[in-house]
Amino acid sequence: MKEPVTLRLSLPNIPEIELVALESLERLARHLGIPDEKIGEARILVTEAVINALEHAGDGNPTVRVEFTMTSDRLTIFVRDYGKGFEPSAVEDPDNKAERLQKRGWGLKLMRSLSDGFRIQSGKTGTRITITKMLR
Amino acid sequence: MEQPFSLTTELRDNRLVIATRGYINNVGGEAIAEAFRRHFAEGVKHVVIDLAQSRVVNSIGISFLIEMIETLQEAGGRLIFTNLDPAVEKMLTIMGLFRYAGKENAVEDALQTFERQP
Numbered sequence: 001m002k003e004p005v006t007l008r009l010s011l012p013n014i015p016e017i018e019l020v021a022l023e024s025l026e027r028l029a030r031h032l033g034i035p036d037e038k039i040g041e042a043r044i045l046v047t048e049a050v051i052n053a054l055e056h057a058g059d060g061n062p063t064v065r066v067e068f069t070m071t072s073d074r075l076t077i078f079v080r081d082y083g084k085g086f087e088p089s090a091v092e093d094p095d096n097k098a099e100r101l102q103k104r105g106w107g108l109k110l111m112r113s114l115s116d117g118f119r120i121q122s123g124k125t126g127t128r129i130t131i132t133k134m135l136r
Numbered sequence: 137m138e139q140p141f142s143l144t145t146e147l148r149d150n151r152l153v154i155a156t157r158g159y160i161n162n163v164g165g166e167a168i169a170e171a172f173r174r175h176f177a178e179g180v181k182h183v184v185i186d187l188a189q190s191r192v193v194n195s196i197g198i199s200f201l202i203e204m205i206e207t208l209q210e211a212g213g214r215l216i217f218t219n220l221d222p223a224v225e226k227m228l229t230i231m232g233l234f235r236y237a238g239k240e241n242a243v244e245d246a247l248q249t250f251e252r253q254p
Contacts, residue, residue: 019138019159022192040191040223047194051161096232101202106195106231113230114223 005032006069011050013062018050021066029135032072038135041114042075048107049079049129056127058083070135077131085122138192145171151182151250153243157189164190165200172204181213184246188219198231205237214238214253216246 007024011017025046029039046066053064061082069076093109094102112118117132141158152175154168172183185201187193205215216238217228228234240246 015163016159016161018194019192022138037222040221041226043192044194044223044227047192051194051196094231096230097235098232101205101232101236103199103202104196106198110195110227110230114226 004069004071006067009066011054011064011066013054013057013064017054017064018047021046021050025068028068028070029075032070032135034070034072034075034135038133042077042133042135045111045114045131045133046077046079048110049077049131052107052111053079053081053127053129056083056086057081073134073136075133075135077129077133079129079131080126082126085124085127088120088122139189141167143167143171145175147175147180148247150180151184151247152180153184153186153247155186155188155243158192160187160190160193160197162196162200164193165197169200169204172207176207176211181208181211182250183208183213183215184218184243185215186218186243187221187224191221191224193224193227195227195231198228198233201237202231202233205233209236214250216240216249218243218246 005028007028009021022043025042026039050064057064065080067078091108094105111131115131116134119130121128139158141164143154143156146153154171208215218240220239240249
């Protein structure tokens with residue numbers, strides 16, 4: 001299928017709401033015949049992007065917008081929150097070769113490592129993450 | 137939809153097998169850590185975490201497992217993961233977990249590894 005399929009969700013900040021996004025993603029992916037391994041990696045990308053957004057969503061508008069655009073060979077994940085934003089360059093990647101395993105702060109590193117394209121824009125009106133994942 | 141988190145524990149020759157089902161987030165991670173702490177206090181130092189029924193994990197859930205790996209390491213014990221979904225395995229590799237924890241295809245393989253390397 002060459003025509004992209006798009007799905008948009010608005011997620012309230014309630015426990016495990018990211019599973020709703022995953023369910024939607026899997027339905028699209030199965031429909032398009034995406035291999036299991038790619039779906040698995042996409043699951044991690046979506047989970048980390050949504051929990052990161054929920055963490056930064058703040059109290060004013062604690063909603064996270066998620067958009068998937070998928071063809072049989074490419075997935076674009078867009079996640080947006082309406083929080084206070086943060087300075088992405090100030091977030092140091094944890095070191096997987098450090099003497100001790102690092103417990104927290106893996107979200108951005110995982111999204112960069114498992115994707116084929118990663119972009120983050122953050123400012124006073126919130127944060128937008130755009131992830132591209134090749135599916136073949 | 138992913139099933140609600142649950143786990144079972146089994147002691148086999150003083151080796152703890154924790155089999156999880158469902159999403160491993162902060163709630164699932166804490167439940168695993170709690171099951172581990174109970175047995176660790178009674179002297180268990182070899183642990184298998186079987187993730188056959190957990191295809192969805194997040195980095196916060198994994199942070200609880202990292203704590204377990206460190207506790208075991210300090211006590212001269214070891215943790216082995218089994219039945220990893222390929223994407224979850226990739227995630228744990230990126231996070232560096234296999235420098236300090238093992239991985240095997242199945243629970244029996246992990247238990248045999250403990251036999252060979254007590």
